[in-house]
Amino acid sequence: MKLRNRAATVLGASAVVLAGLVTPGTAAAADEPSVRQLLEQCEQGNTDLCEFHPSGSPESYRGADELVGGAANCSEGTSTRIISWESTQTTTNSVGVTISAGSTLGEVFEVGFETSYQREWSWSTSKSDEIRHELGPGQAVEIYAAPMREKVTGTYEMHFGDPYYGHYYWYVNNVTIDGPEQDQAWFTRVEEVDANC
Known part of the structure; x- marks a missing residue:
């Protein structure tokens, strides 16, 4: 009987996952943990197991152009400027918690x-x-740079030794980690702008 109750709890937790963290039945929203609360349990070491499971392949894309420099020539002659x-690019995520190198959530992500x-x-x-x-007289330019980035979407899976909000197993789905691609070329462009001399 105890085994049947635990199996029912596991199935209930699975239903929570499929419904996007909505507790089965008629429970109020206050009866379920937030994404932040769940991920904090992993970060603080309060789970028996915490794993990240990527879904699909990493998606590579060109990052946004960032203004990184510029120069203006307000003289009457042509000037060659160096x-x-x-620029520094870092990792972001879709859930608004710290997932970085050195954090538990970051280490769990790295392993996965x-x-x-x-x-x-x-x-x-x-x-x-x-x-x-x-630069000719009265000319100015701005320099823009963009790195190649990649993003990975997956699920954080957490197991608890004792029921957490009524369930032993919890999942946080559709977590996207977005960071710079390793050892990839950067794109640069030069744009002429008003010198404002």
Whole structure:
């Protein structure tokens, strides 16, 4: 009988997952944990098991252009400028909690990512470079840079030794981790703008 009750609890928790963390039956919203509460249980080591399971392959895409530098020539002659720039890109996520290198949630994510794809995740990357540009009188330019990024969507699975909000197993679905791709080229562009001389 005890085994049957535990199996029913597991099935109930599965129903919670499919319904997007909505407790089965007629329970009020206050009777279910928030995504933040669940992930904090993992972060604080209050689970018997906490794993990240990626779904599908990582999605690569070109990141947004970021203004990284510029120069203006307010003289009456042509001027060659060397424009130095630097940018740092970091990892973000879709759930609004800290998932980073060194955090428990970050380490759990890394294990799931490396197990699934046999490579390491890049938490951050920095790039510095310089562009030589010839500016005519009254001309100005802005330099934009964009890295290649990748995102992975998956599920955090948590098992509890004692029922947590009435269930032993909880899942946080559709968690997206988005970070810079490792050792990939950056895209740069030069845009002419008003010099405001």
